[in-house]
Amino acid sequence: YFIPCTAVLLCHTHLSRGLVAYQKNRDIEPFHLAAGRIHTTSAHSVSSSRAASKHWTGERVLSIVLLGMAPAAYLCPSPLLDYSIAAALTLHGHWGIGQVLTDYVHGDAKVKLAKAGVLLLSTATFFGLCYFNYHDVGLCKAVTMLWQI
Structure with missing residues (x-):
């Protein structure tokens, strides 16, 4: 079946993982990975x-x-x-x-x-x-x- 792209990107498991972004480093190599975190809210109960x-x-x-x-x-x-x-x-x-x-x-x-x-x-x-x-x-x-x- 088909899952919309935004649903896959905004899924809780994806948001709680580390964020990887490309950052240009002019001195050593054209690109290197910079890791970060996305702050997410914790799961809430029904009440x-x-x-x-x-x-x-x-x-x-x-x-x-x-x-x-x-x-x-x-x-x-x-x-x-x-x-x-x-x-x-x-x-x-x-x-x-x-x-x-x-x-x-x-x-x-x-x-x-x-x-x-x-x-x-x-x-x-x-x-x-x-x-x-x-x-x-x-x-x-x-x-x-x-x-x-």
Whole structure:
């Protein structure tokens, strides 16, 4: 039977093997082999796949909710909306930076340190926005004041 070329190339067994590429070496020989590795994610269980699907759906729902909060914040600013925006923006940023870490940070120790840093940054961001909402004019009024300048 026929197997599409991309299916053969993207098969998990092929991705977990060493990557071999040709690199030109001008001094000694025309070409030599340079070995490397492709970073792949580990196999996930079915429950993990469901959780990932729900997480993806949650990210999309949050993005749509944020789009609705923008005009609502301008039309009817309120403390409830200020705190809701603070929570939504913090969660949106936390998930986004988490995806960047997943893509670019490798190694157990580095991943743990990076995740701890993101959690600390997200916590500080949320409490900073809440402090601003409580002790100052709030996010909705602050953005309105910026647009009036």
